[in-house]
Amino acid sequence: MQKSNYKKNSNAYIRNYILSYIFFPIAVWPLIYGKFLSFSQIGIIYGVSSFIQTILELPSGALADMIGRRNIIIAAKIIRFFSYIIIIYSLNNTNNIFILLLIGETFWKIAESFASGSEEALIYDSLKENNQENQYEKIESKAFSYYTVSQLLAALSGGFLYEIDFRLPFLAVLIPSVLSIVNAFFFEEPILDTKKYSFKSYLKQNILGFKHIFRHKIIFLISFYSIISITLYVLGASLLYQKSLHEIISIPKYVGIVSAFLYLSRAISSWIYGKIYHKVNKENFAILLILIQSISSFMLFIPSTLFIILGLIIRFISDGLRQPYITKIQNQYIQSKYRATAISAIALLISLIAVTLSPLVGYGIDIYNARIMIGITGFLSLFIGLPLAINLKRLINNWTMKKKYYLDCSFLANKRSIASLSQLKLVDSKRLTRKIGIISISNFIKIKKAIKNLSNS
16 A cells, blocks of 8 residues: 655645644734623633533544544634634624624634644654654654744734734634645545544544553653643633733734744744754753743743743743644654544643633633733642653653563463563574474564564654
């Protein structure tokens, strides 16, 4: 069977990031929604829509494993387009704007749940089946930096579009949304570990994918480290970052300019992620991200425009480093055939937390302000994320230094060999004979093939 074109998929993946995140309202949406709603209401909208996303998150991952990741990505882009149509309609029908925005945001979250994990899993498996998985980190970092530049340009443009007409940012986003649908058809489905599930196997795939993140302690810690750091980012990006800027800058176009600078700082950190990751102690990288996130959050407690902007810049820098790092360790340790479902399970848990916290965050913004709420997330990051990061460092270090491989020899009297990869590579027929007795040539070939597969895993 012909392998997928990983270069074609890589280019489509990067274009997907660019087109999907040219979101012109990104810097001014608090002004647009704030014309008609309190932040408590906005928090409710975000919480309810996130709850719907939570319900669909895990099934959508299994659906991607069942019908193909390419198909689910195409569906996600189409749904996102219609969510924008509903939001635009709500801005022209303000009598029912709360309900209409709730419906529009819910469809947007449905699109997110469909795309969650599928895009990353598709490109990684496409690279892996072509023995190019070492290129994944580079592609992911490049895609994330382009995506950040897209946000930069959208933020810069959105402020000026808002001053012409407050509805114009959402109208303008329809163009890249249509182009993202077209781009989704350029993906090719990889065949590595691809398994089409019957409807009867649908629930089983959900359960297996969810269990996979609890199967080993290192996968468990990676998953919950991802949940904590991404949840704090989601709450910041969804409710806090732009609102905190609006609290100190009143002119929309200036908010757009400052927002563009913030996204530029994130793009630069994403571009240089590879250099930073390889220069610092890799085992300490998870701890470093948590500390940067916490310190930048604490800076927003200081009632100074300079410290607020500087704290946001540092927070955006940490976001630029976080995305490629988390994606790298998730793909490195989560088994390919469960990856889309397992990553969706992680996103589901993130959504569960967001469902609980977003209405409270919205209420906190109305009672206090956005910068105080960001400061509180710094405490959560420090007291919950840091212990996870320290334990993750220890486990990754042990995994790297003492990695064990389990070789299935069930066809040889239910025996399993446990050894380091270097030991397994030295296996010859005499060693096997001493360990498990005389074996046939065909069984010896099976074992050597299994060892070779371990070397490539």
